[in-house]
Amino acid sequence: MIAHKNKVITVAIVDDDVNIRDGLWWLLNNVKGMQCIGAYASWPEAMTAFTAQAPDVLLLDVSLQNASGLDSIKPMRAKFPAMKIVMHSNYDNEEKIMLARTRGASGYVLKNASAPALHDAILSVYGGKEVWPVGYQQHEPSVSSETRSTSIFSLFQKAKSFFSPS
Secondary structure, eight states, rough: OOOOGGGOEEEEOSSSSSHHHHHHHHHTTTTTTTEEEESSSSSSHHHHTTTTTSEEEEEEEEESSSSSSHHHHHHHHHTTOOOOOEEESSSOHHHHHHHHHHHHHHEEEETSHHHHHHHHHHHHHHTTTBOOOOOOOHHHHHHHHOHHHHHHHHHHHHHHHHOOOO
């Protein structure tokens, strides 16, 4: 990976699961052009640490143990307006995705995303783009959950017929 415009992108993590924090910290510090400058169990802990240096991009867990990551978006954006926030979640949930979007997050990536997909999401939001699950991109027409489910089912049926013996 080439650093964006020869700058190392700083990233921080807020996740209450120590295994997720440690894994992401290791991953981000082993990608050329990125540096994880902190991994925190809560957003108040992160905000205190950011007074010294705010990251370019924050990976923020949606569901934290003592507080919702969604509730932290507005205070974080108010205090650190240049920082890009990517919600990192186990939940492919329309309500959570829309709340993240309306509160000012720059993206939403599922925790089961591949390392290259997470890398690309960080680069994209750092570069000023937004990253949302399929069906939630800004340029896409409004898509209901029912339509998304029908589309996914339709794709599954096509794939199933493709792989089924004739």
